[in-house]
Amino acid sequence: MFGLIPRVISFVAAKSGSNLxxxxxxxxxxxxxEAELLENLQGTVVGRDNSAAVEVIRVxxxxxxxxxxxxxxxxxxxxxxxxxxxxxxxxxxxSVFVAIDEQVDxxxxxxxxxxxxxx
Numbered sequence: 001m002f003g004l005i006p007r008v009i010s011f012v013a014a015k016s017g018s019n020l021x022x023x024x025x026x027x028x029x030x031x032x033x034e035a036e037l038l039e040n041l042q043g044t045v046v047g048r049d050n051s052a053a054v055e056v057i058r059v060x061x062x063x064x065x066x067x068x069x070x071x072x073x074x075x076x077x078x079x080x081x082x083x084x085x086x087x088x089x090x091x092x093x094x095s096v097f098v099a100i101d102e103q104v105d106x107x108x109x110x111x112x113x114x115x116x117x118x119x
Contacts, residue, residue, distance in 0.1 A: 024118035032111030
């Protein structure tokens with residue numbers, strides 16, 4: 001039953017033509033090894049790939065962050081919870097894993113944040 005709500009929201013958002021590409025997002029409530037770098041970070045969604053089992057969202061950051069001595073200007077996000085995807089963000093924030101590589105695996109995840117549309 002719990003998974004039904006995000007599925008309905010995703011369906012309605014998709015049918016209404018909701019598109020996250022080009023929209024501004026903000027991160028808050030970070031957790032994980034690089035949490036302090038992710039607090040109040042903002043950026044623009046520049047890509048979205050939902051062809052695999054897990055959706056990957058690419059965000060170009062407003063300001064680069066430094067991870068292990070490397071400057072990172074874009075990050076890759078994947079929803080933390082099953083049944084949630086980027087279309088749900090039009091209605092309420094979602095929890096996402098933040099990675100520095102589009103594979104979004106355990107080696108590249110730098111934290112977890114709540115993501116919402118920026119005002």
